[in-house]
Structures are given as C-alpha cells and as structure tokens.
Amino acid sequence: MSSDAALLEEIGQDYKYGFHDNDEKYVYKSSKGLTREIVETISKQKNEPQWMLERRLEALEIFNSKPMPEWGSDLSEIDFSDIHYFMKANEGVEKSWDDVPEYIKKTFDRLGIPEAERKFLAGVSAQYDSEVVYHSIREDLEKLGVIFLDMDSGLKEYPEIVQKYFGTIIPSIDNKFAALNTAVWSGGSFIVVPAGVKVEIPLQAYFRINAQNMGQFERTLIIAQPGSSVHYIEGCTAPIYASDSLHSAVVELIAEEGSTIRYTTIQNWSNNVFNLVTKRAYAYKNATVEWIDGNLGSKITMKYPAVHLMEEGARGEVLSIAYAGKGQHQDAGAKMVHLAPNTASTVLSKSISRDGGRTSYRGLVKVAPDAHNVRVNVRCDALLLDDKSRSDTYPYMEIDNKDVQVGHEATVSKIGDEQLFYLMSRGLSENDAIAMIVNGFFEPFIKELPMEYAVELNRLIQLEMEGSIG
C-alpha cells in the first residue's frame, strides 16, 4: 500500500470528524429556541452598543414575519425551536495560542489546523462554536494597517466602521435567513484593507460547528479600500450528530475602486447540517470580486454568492463546485447583477451527484437597461456517478440591454464506462479510477486553491469515493 493510501486510511477513521467535545466545557449556553429575551441576552453578553441590539431586535421581527422560502430545497425539517442560538466556549478572545484551552486545541489538532497555521499564518481566526477563541495577527499585517479581527472585536474596536457598513450589502429584509443571522449573529471575520495595500498571504479562518443542535450564525464583513487586494479563506468541517444543525451565515464584501477581493470557501459540513448562507459583494469602479466556493457535505445547502457590479469596469467571478451524496441536496449557484456599463462576469459551476444525491445550479444574471457593453459567461457542468442521482439547472436571465454578450453553456454527463475501463486497464482500482475522474472534473476549481487546501480536497474526494462502492 502506498504511503498516501496509508495516510488516507488513517484519516478515514476520523473521517467526517465524528467526534465531539464535552458540552459541559461551555461557559454559557442559551436554552433552545429563539425569543426576544435570548436576543437581548446575546447582545448583553457581548456588551454591545444599543444600536446593535436594536438591529438585532428589528431583524428578529423580520425573521418572524417572513415565511419560509418555498423554492429551492425542502426546508420543512428545520425546527427553529429546537436550536441553541448562542454558546460561548470561554471568556473573551484569545490573542496567544498558549491561552487556548487544551481540549479545544485537541479538536483543532485533529482537524490539522495548527499545521496550516504554521505554514502560512497571516492571522488565524478560528471560530469555535459561537465565539472566537484564538486570534492572532501577524506583525507585518498590523504594520500595513490591515484590520483582521473577529466580528465581535471589530464591533468593539471599530464601532463607527461597523455601524456604517453592517447590513448595507445584505439588509435583514433581504431574506428570512439573513434576518435570522442578523438577530443572533456571533463571530465571523471583520477585515479592512487600507487603500493601496496588497495582502500577499491569504487570510484564513476556520469554522466548526461543535455542539448538538447548535446553530452557527457567523457574520463577516470585508472592506477593500481603493487599489487594495486581499484573499480570504474559510474552511469548514463539522462532527456528525444525530439531529439536525443549522448554519446560516451572512458575508458582505465591499470592493472599492480598483480593489480585488477573493473569497475562498471549502466547506465540509456533516450530513445533518442545513447550510443556508447569504453572500454578496458590491464591486465598484474597476474592482474585481471572486467567489471560490466549494460545497461538500451538509444535508441541504442553499447558497448563491452574488456580485453587484456597481460601476464601470467592475468584474465578478464565481467558481464553484458542489458534491452531493446520499440524502444530500446542494442547491448552489451565483448571481451577477450588472448595474453599470463595461462590466464583466464569469460563472463556472461544477457539480457531482452520486448515491441518490442531488445538485442544482440556480443562477441569476441581471443586466440593467443602461448597462451596455456587458460580457457574461456562464458555464455549468454536472457529472452523475450513477443512475439514481440527479442534477438540475435553473438559469435565470433578466437582460434589459441589447448591447450584451451572453454565453451560457450547461452540460450533464454520466461517468463513462470507457473512462473507467481506460483507467482500470492501466492498473487503477475502480475507486481510484472514479476518484481520478472526479478530481479531474474539479480541477479548474482545485487549481485555484493554495496547495494545502488542494491536497486536503483531493483527499476528501478520495475518501468520498472509497465509500461509494461496495
């Protein structure tokens, strides 16, 4: 057996990270269900300014008044009264790794976080349930004036900036889950990159749902000032639990003139998590926003990263992969809203379904009447690994301008007998052959990832394929 395979076997034993810490280690844990009192408690626990409490309460009302979305996936199994909306693992935010409690370190260890941190640590913000437990910023980032904090600290240290931008890209009224997030948000990242500063190393955060029935509602706000650039990476894993969990994040990006934001997500929620995320960016003059979005795991994912191209020369890109296995539905896509002339957008979506899993591409391309000379390119490729799996494409186009170049291409293919036979005739086992075909299919995505993540994703795919046969 190869050393790679041996390593894989070892990982396989922990695969899906089916372990969890003792809940009793939590300093504070709210009772189940969502009430005005719980929202007030969260705000009080965090010592928030009055305006944030008001925003939360207003959002709670919107959440309660909005019906469940009836399009997309079936969300009827979510029981909002059976979820803990807030938990706190320890007091305050850790600055030094030494202060992080041992049992939390152990959990991170098994997820391989310290290693990644050593390798290119530009500032780690590791979300442990609702509270950030470890956060450090490398000195040179501080020297450059880059703000990289967890959202709670961001609110404390830069209340004016947060108040100015919070909820401006995704207001509570946008959708039921954005309202829910606004009411009970905790953690997430707050990043401000000053004008002209290019952050060379990706900023990373790790997220992990830990306690049973606990919702995770992180809130992220990234502001790239004119001429700056930043790459933010989040990777997610979660342990297996018997009952359902809810993850509902809100991510707001603001790319000012001439700036570039790349936001990379690799997500591997356990198969009982409802993952309902709202991600949206505003790209101003000549700015570029790229969403690199990998959706593995979860029970249901509904996620459509959006870029609003606000001013001339703005560029938006979504590059996403989705993988749906047994009992999973990945309803993912992209939204490109062209509000200005000479703007361009590209969407490349690749999905794989197997063992009865279902993937959907749901995308919107919108071009405003005065947005001329717009270029749009959408491509969705779906690969089915067997006959019982499913893939659908729902491309919506609202184009109110004639001076637009739109390319749209969608393909659905089944894994080919000829490809399998070809690889197996060269000595590869059926599992390895499938894994190779799948890796190749995802290659346009994988090659955009930093090496560590690419390796990890290849491994995850290999592990998934090992479980797929026999």
Next chain:
Amino acid sequence: MSETPLLVIKNLHASVDGKPILRGLDLTVNRGEIHALMGPNGSGKSTLSNVICGHPNYEVTEGEIHFMGQNITEMEPDERAKLGIFLAFQYPTSIPGVTLANFLLASVKAIRGADNVKLLPFRKELVAQMQELGINQDFAKRYVNEGFSGGEKKRCEILQMAMLKPALAILDETDSGLDIDALRIVSEGVNRLTTPEMGVLVITHYQRLLNHIKPHKVHVLVHGRIVQSGGPEIALQLEENGYDELLKAHGLEPAGV
C-alpha cells in the same frame, strides 16, 4: 516454467448486449512472439482486445482466457493490468483535468507497487521515453488525450506501454489515423520496447503496419473465429486479394467500401 505460454485463449465466445461477436476463438501467444490479427471490419478484432482486458460491457459466454497459466476470464481489468496485460487503445478516451504525468504516475504506481516508484527516477524515465517517441515534454502537463490529434494519442499509448512495461502488449489498430512518419515513429517505439520476454498482439485491418512491425504469426479473423493462421505471407496475400474472397468462402457478404 518458461514453456508455459503467455496467453492461451480456448474456445472463446463473447457477446455485447446479447449479440454474439466472438464464436469460438482459439489463440496461443508465447513469450518472444509477435502475432498479427487481421480481419475485415466487424469481424470481432476490437472485441477480442477488449475481452482480453476485461471490458465490463463484453460478456464471455463460453471458453477461457489464461495468462501465464492463470485463468483470468473473470478478473477485473485492473487485476489483469497488474499481471502484465496492456492494451494500446484504438480510440483512447480523454480524462479532462488529469495531467498525463499524474495519470502515468498513478498507473506506474499501481502496476509496480507504490513503494517501488520514486518521483525523481520516474520523472527521468518519463522524460527519456517522451524523447524517444518524439513527444514534446509539455504533453506531461496536458490533460490525458484532451485535444490530442489522432497521432498524438497513439504515441501516448505507446508511451504508456513504455512506462508500464507489460508482458503482453495488445495494439488495437494502432496504425489507424497515422500518417507515414507517425507510423514509423510508433512502430520503432514498439520494436524498441519489445523484449524476448514479451508477447505482442498486433490488431490491424491493413498490412502496412506489418512492414514495420514484423510478425512471427498472422491470423485472420472472420465472423468471430480465426479462419486462417500462418506466417507473414498471409498478410501479403490479404493485401493483394482483400477480404472479399475470404468472406465469400465463409458465406458472408463482402463489406461495402
């Protein structure tokens, strides 16, 4: 043990989608021998190569295939490959997103055992073999067969043969789609790679490949059965007379042109 034939096929019947293609085929290939299998279109040439390698769409309904004394009739394709059987495909499929180098590394590891493959010597060997076959090194980074011309695909098949060093190499219409120069390079490659320990089965419609790769024995396949076996002279006769006479002799309609 050296007397054990490399490949023994006994009374082989095989069908696709319930339709019989091979109808009682016998063939023995010894080490050090090059066999040519000729026959008109639809006679079952490609079916035979697929069945020897274990293609799942082909069903063996009767008979047996033995390789180095072992009955392989029911084996998976990867097990057969590990025993040393190699097929140079007539129409190699593309594997998007997988580079030729990674693909070759994975298959060389699978065949030789991962512990026996070190990255640097592998690279060296790959580069050397690519040079021998006149394949630009950039191809190592290209996706397997994707956007390759017919000739490039065939060269890459021979490259795989060079890297995997099989005991039995089956060349399925490797000459089809090749111009005269490519045919020469590919044939030279095969001749260079053929050792006295190996057996080679060349499947071809035309005689021209056999000007370059000299067979010890030539067989003619008609309607799923070998109807004639002999020396290289048979190929020349076929070249002269075509397949029509043979087909008529077996009560079959000549193939349209």
